[in-house]
Amino acid sequence: DRKLFSATHDEIVNGLTTDVYFLRTLDILNELELADAEVIAEIFPRKPGIFVGLEEVLALLEGKNLEIDAISEGESFVEKDTVIRIKGKYSDFAIFETTILGMLASSSGWATAAREIKEACGDKFFLCFGARHVHPAVAPVMERAAVIGGAGGASCILAALLSGIKPSGTVPHSAMLIAGDTLTISQKYDEIASPDHNRIVLVDTFKDEVEEAIRVAKALDGKLYGIRLDTPSERGGVTAGLVKEMRAKLDLEGFKEVKIFVSGGLYPDKIKLLSEAGADSFGVGSYISAASPIDMTMDIKMVNGKAVAKRGRIPGMVDNPKLKRIRNFK
Amino acid sequence: DRKLFSATHDEIVNGLTTDVYFLRTLDILNELELADAEVIAEIFPRKPGIFVGLEEVLALLEGKNLEIDAISEGESFVEKDTVIRIKGKYSDFAIFETTILGMLASSSGWATAAREIKEACGDKFFLCFGARHVHPAVAPVMERAAVIGGAGGASCILAALLSGIKPSGTVPHSAMLIAGDTLTISQKYDEIASPDHNRIVLVDTFKDEVEEAIRVAKALDGKLYGIRLDTPSERGGVTAGLVKEMRAKLDLEGFKEVKIFVSGGLYPDKIKLLSEAGADSFGVGSYISAASPIDMTMDIKMVNGKAVAKRGRIPGMVDNPKLKRIRNFK
Amino acid sequence: DRKLFSATHDEIVNGLTTDVYFLRTLDILNELELADAEVIAEIFPRKPGIFVGLEEVLALLEGKNLEIDAISEGESFVEKDTVIRIKGKYSDFAIFETTILGMLASSSGWATAAREIKEACGDKFFLCFGARHVHPAVAPVMERAAVIGGAGGASCILAALLSGIKPSGTVPHSAMLIAGDTLTISQKYDEIASPDHNRIVLVDTFKDEVEEAIRVAKALDGKLYGIRLDTPSERGGVTAGLVKEMRAKLDLEGFKEVKIFVSGGLYPDKIKLLSEAGADSFGVGSYISAASPIDMTMDIKMVNGKAVAKRGRIPGMVDNPKLKRIRNFK
Amino acid sequence: DRKLFSATHDEIVNGLTTDVYFLRTLDILNELELADAEVIAEIFPRKPGIFVGLEEVLALLEGKNLEIDAISEGESFVEKDTVIRIKGKYSDFAIFETTILGMLASSSGWATAAREIKEACGDKFFLCFGARHVHPAVAPVMERAAVIGGAGGASCILAALLSGIKPSGTVPHSAMLIAGDTLTISQKYDEIASPDHNRIVLVDTFKDEVEEAIRVAKALDGKLYGIRLDTPSERGGVTAGLVKEMRAKLDLEGFKEVKIFVSGGLYPDKIKLLSEAGADSFGVGSYISAASPIDMTMDIKMVNGKAVAKRGRIPGMVDNPKLKRIRNFK
Amino acid sequence: DRKLFSATHDEIVNGLTTDVYFLRTLDILNELELADAEVIAEIFPRKPGIFVGLEEVLALLEGKNLEIDAISEGESFVEKDTVIRIKGKYSDFAIFETTILGMLASSSGWATAAREIKEACGDKFFLCFGARHVHPAVAPVMERAAVIGGAGGASCILAALLSGIKPSGTVPHSAMLIAGDTLTISQKYDEIASPDHNRIVLVDTFKDEVEEAIRVAKALDGKLYGIRLDTPSERGGVTAGLVKEMRAKLDLEGFKEVKIFVSGGLYPDKIKLLSEAGADSFGVGSYISAASPIDMTMDIKMVNGKAVAKRGRIPGMVDNPKLKRIRNFK
Amino acid sequence: DRKLFSATHDEIVNGLTTDVYFLRTLDILNELELADAEVIAEIFPRKPGIFVGLEEVLALLEGKNLEIDAISEGESFVEKDTVIRIKGKYSDFAIFETTILGMLASSSGWATAAREIKEACGDKFFLCFGARHVHPAVAPVMERAAVIGGAGGASCILAALLSGIKPSGTVPHSAMLIAGDTLTISQKYDEIASPDHNRIVLVDTFKDEVEEAIRVAKALDGKLYGIRLDTPSERGGVTAGLVKEMRAKLDLEGFKEVKIFVSGGLYPDKIKLLSEAGADSFGVGSYISAASPIDMTMDIKMVNGKAVAKRGRIPGMVDNPKLKRIRNFK
């Protein structure tokens, strides 16, 4: 008996996550001998963004005899662009409408936010830290979308696996709290990590961030790759002033090569500010995880060769030069 | 080989959706012989809302020897309220931090939006229509949360199953478009539906909504339960004026018992307006599906009986009278 | 005995619409032997606009021995520009101050609004529909001003006559309501109209606008010149989406030559939007009829050759290169 | 041949100010034998206000066999209130739709603004000075509406006549400018005015207002009723400070009974301010003359006993308890 | 020869800080034999506030034969209240107008700001720290005004002396910087301070504020009276979160009696916030020092028994029940 | 015994206006044998402005063996620019920190406001009238700063002396009020003033400004240099319209050479407006006197050759190319 409420892959592929009315629709159309009408359906978004989700949609429709055109994952779209066109018997994909639109909406929403972060970072690296803010069933979906949008890394193990990258992140506050001192943890971490691993230590748990950073840098004696600033909002958060001061004081102590990694409620404008102040890389969580899905709509545009449309819509296909033929009729 | 990117139940339960650094943390703490320290951790939200997600959290921690206190699903919380307190060996739940927080954040976010809708609806019924706007893996999670928040029904099959209710919804525009006339579909639908089923017909596909509603009402001859208005934004959306006019003209034609169900971009204030104008029930999609997760934080508050806290936080437990003991040490 | 309260031409010409204090003023000045002083008076506006009303002013002053300079009807002015300069005996025009200023204020206000509409329409035609929003005594004055401001037509019979154009407009909703069907009216209209008359039919009375337009177009079989969209605000008004859809669906049915005429609460920015969506011409009512009068002031600037001014004003004439001599002393 | 563009009473009564399409409508309905259908039409406003214009409407419909209900002139209405209901043969009033609506729209707009002024004045008197800001043909219509709205007097001769009051106002700046001194004019004015006339003198033409007021008060030796302040905007307009100072200095010189009358760009909030400072009465021009017409709509609600309505409107009559039977069928 | 530009007491008393035109005025009036006219002059403020400066004004006018009424130092006034009334020969005080008004304007401005701070502090103590933001010549004037407004202490030596209180303040950052450690300074300070002195130590110079506070508290072993938080804006300033955390962690370490004193850009609303979070007292600088002077005006209201006033003002005295006779004619 | 509360030059030079904690600091450092550490301290402002106050600072530090770098009086600075750098034994200047910062803050604040006025005046002259709005002890400090900022003159006698200019200003309203007529004062003034003195007369005391100006101009028969407009706010203040009218009417009467000087609540944008309208020069009071001090901070940057800084600041010197060596070690 069931313990988690997320849908399994089998449930998804078997149509259990669809809206119930599509089953009723097929019943009615069957009675009318219309369920196998040849239709062309187009999917379009309600606002601009970055397209992600196609791989899952194709997996879902695998084995159906459908002709599919689509734009590529990672490409940008504007409102009402055709992003996918499906041609075939209506009964072959009708019940997947809900599922397909949901796959595209969530992934494209996350990828779009990640792309905005990437634009603020410029050449600098950012890591997606948002797994803790979304249901675990979609954490890897989100982080894969973030990587397509521009994230250089992901902290969720499964996400990194799916994106073909090594998962990354730093030892959290809880380790420091249990050990009672940042240095104890740092030294043990250094001791057990492989030589080529980039040692990054979180320095805001107990002491002044700058004091702690210099203490750790001295203890690791040249092996410290970077420090992470994650000052909590109760203490004013990470400020541009703190980043500048950290850089100056690390330099003054001879640790010019130690990088500064920042995290904590970051959004594009704050990233620009901290980047100018000297931050080297960024950890971004809720800006990506809280991004709204980009709602998608599927419209039937042709029925047995005839252009159709409901009120409010234009009958017939809407061309988009970015569309590429993905799959032909078998 | 893998086709969908969402995590399976096994992957979640085995910790594959956690942030990688928790593994490293345990390695270090093990080396320091601190991994089994007895800790008390508390989870608190970053803004007010409705609490949902506990059932999944308990399933995840099943079999661990932990003492757990929590508030109930459906209860309200404010910023920084303790919503879950976990006591036990750190190694017994450390790697689930990411997973637990994500379960709570997503479900509580959706439930909170559903509660706002419920408050706007008053005694009237609303249906959650948002499955098409989120990844199918979490569509049932979302609709279950919406039902706890106040939704009277859900359109996603699996969600309805998990919530123990019958899935509902109306035949979509695509059926009308394939058949070419709303009446053809309505009559066949009436013919095949069981006698006790509530026949609701979508009336904005081809004709003026009022004209179509009267046409369908006459054709179904007393068996029409309600009509659904879903006028697209390109046509000005559903207005209070349209609802009033529909009611008046249905009444004039003798169809006083036919209900008016509305949908399309609804949010609390619009629901209030349409409700006053005479709408009987509502379908709500993106207001719920696009609700931001309510970010949750887990803080270690006691280590081996000693109150601790990182900078910015208060050491020791934060009491909350709503907490109930859920599970004792075995 | 009197039934209407508007002033007749005789009452206006005889000074009955003037402010009573001008009579008292002349009495006093007569007693002081100053009523026949030679004065120069200048009229200036309080804000920028388009100048209309001169023709009536000249008619009013006909037969008086005055020298008059003025800018032309249809020309633009800015605040404090001299628009009319009158030289002569004060007693020859004193009592007409109120009347003259009122003629200019109303007409210039309406013409200015019409010019703003014209600028939004570009090369497209617009009709002034505002007669129903102003007292019938000035409806022709308003529509004449609108034509000078840029309107291509007027619906008020007398206004069209005075502007030397054919009055235009479409059969109203009341005709459809009495007949009970748009088609009945359209066909009879087509039957009785002269062959060269442009048949334009209002299509939002009973049915979906697009459905009705195609029905009428088919019935008139090539003789339909255009359709008029006037969707009421209760139904969301005329939207850009409706205009686009109407164009697309008319084209698809082979009625590419049928024009789209729109009306209903139009203002410059909405006209631009609907024009881009494909509207061919416009009917504008309250934007013009509700335009505020542009208040005018008459100042005595010279008395018997001496520059004078009250406090707050500069003594002597204010030159304006746009002034042209209209009338010389006889 | 025509000199003024305003419509004469005959032109109005003969339907020349109507929209041309009503003639075409009657032609078509005649051909369909529907022109004499018995209809009920209702008129309603688009925003709240004070109802004026009924007298003219009744004059226009004199001699027609119609049943008419209406609210009274001077009564208030809110949006969509039925203000007039007409029952009879459509052909008997069809062509007057434009004319009737225009009469009501203009007069009700002006009366509504006057009522707002009245509410700011409280028990104090105000005079409508707006004749110079509207076309002379409607100046008496406006001032009559202002009197119904609350004005205590009117400056336009014909308006005063129609409202059954004596026209009022003060000698203007031009008289002072021609004479060169306010005192010369004041003394002659005093000399020729009848003993019971209230002598009010404008005191801001040449000198400091307070100095001039005292000079005039002394010269008229007890016969000065009041002074008028009309300081131009170039000099800061009439301020509360000036009114207070005027009152104090008149009192100090022993002229406690001399009233203070103010004018110049007054609007409700400024009137309240000046009234508290000691002003006794007010002259109001453009606030009334520039008031937007209150657009009215006429809808056919019954045709031969059957409730009808176009899309967006509710079929059948809308009751209003303020309606009174004005005229029965003959 | 002169090194500083501030006026000495002698220069002030001898009229050298007055506006030069008063000398010329007396020359002219002397020639006209009007310099010794008996006048009544009144001083009134331009906005509401707290009255301070009277003591200096009385010192300045010492020895002149004048009758003086005034409200008391520390009392509140509103705009245009008479705060001082002077009766006597004009030549006896004419040249002091500038000086008197300046004394009142500056002191009342500062006292008014201090009163606003006092209202935010409630029963808690605040210290005026603003000496460093104003010219040293007026630092004692400002701090005396602040004490009258509600400050419990002042840091400027001379100000404390003049206010009859002990000067207070804490050892500044520079001492810590020179010694290189907060503890070195704290211990020496404790060693040399008298036993009854309240030891307050600034804890944000080098280390985390909480860590440093506990370190100092332990070292002073019960003798620490309080700590001062003055976190710089570059580090987010003093936040409510920091105050709460400081209180909790001091308490946890057994230092419940150690007070928390905060400073740094404080203003009324921030004081309320920090006070609720647990701050015990406050140091306020620029909110007081940057307060605008409250401009004062002196008007001649009576000349030889006759009420006078310039344009814009009311002749004669303006009574104020708060006025008390301070000095009689000798 | 003391009558005024401002500090004397001796009190300032002897450190009595410093914050008391600097004395305690030196005691502690002496005990620690650190009081004579060689330090480098830098002073920087908190916002941009114009630098004034250096002369007083140098006077204060006269005789100390310090090396001093500074930017020049009258130069501009931006936030955090080093404006003064002091090198020497800490005990040689420690107690002057409060005093130095206060001198710079007040003077730079006033000079900055004066510079803004100067930029609005362009080539035209303005006089600082603010002495009456600040304590007399600093009136000369303020007016000296205003002159450095751009004022062409000062009305305070001592200020003019210190700035090496002749004090200026016009006879005030009180003279007119005592004499009862502007003309009496003007003629006597003209009689006793030296031939080369510029006669400027205030013309808004009793009569209309323009009337009075012409009356005075005629009476002084070519010797009137200018008139001053200072219309009170109760009468609408000085408007651009009044200035234009004054210019036009003076010119018309043949007084083209009479200048127009304006005063009364002037600020940069109003000065631009009045200047365009024809004003020749300006009197500015509270815009300068109410300018906030520009807070300055002194940071110890080097101690015995080692770069130091508190948290939030960067250790070591901050270069500024505008710095010039003012004084060397002796």
Ligand SMILES: [Zn+2]
């Ligand atoms: Zn942190």
Ligand SMILES: [Zn+2]
């Ligand atoms: Zn996060």
Ligand SMILES: [Zn+2]
């Ligand atoms: Zn729809």
Ligand SMILES: [Zn+2]
């Ligand atoms: Zn939706």
Ligand SMILES: [Zn+2]
């Ligand atoms: Zn319509």
Ligand SMILES: [Zn+2]
């Ligand atoms: Zn209209």
Ligand SMILES: [Zn+2]
């Ligand atoms: Zn006037």
Ligand SMILES: [Zn+2]
């Ligand atoms: Zn007016």
Ligand SMILES: [Zn+2]
């Ligand atoms: Zn500090």
Ligand SMILES: [Zn+2]
């Ligand atoms: Zn400060």
Ligand SMILES: [Zn+2]
């Ligand atoms: Zn003045």
Ligand SMILES: [Zn+2]
């Ligand atoms: Zn001033």
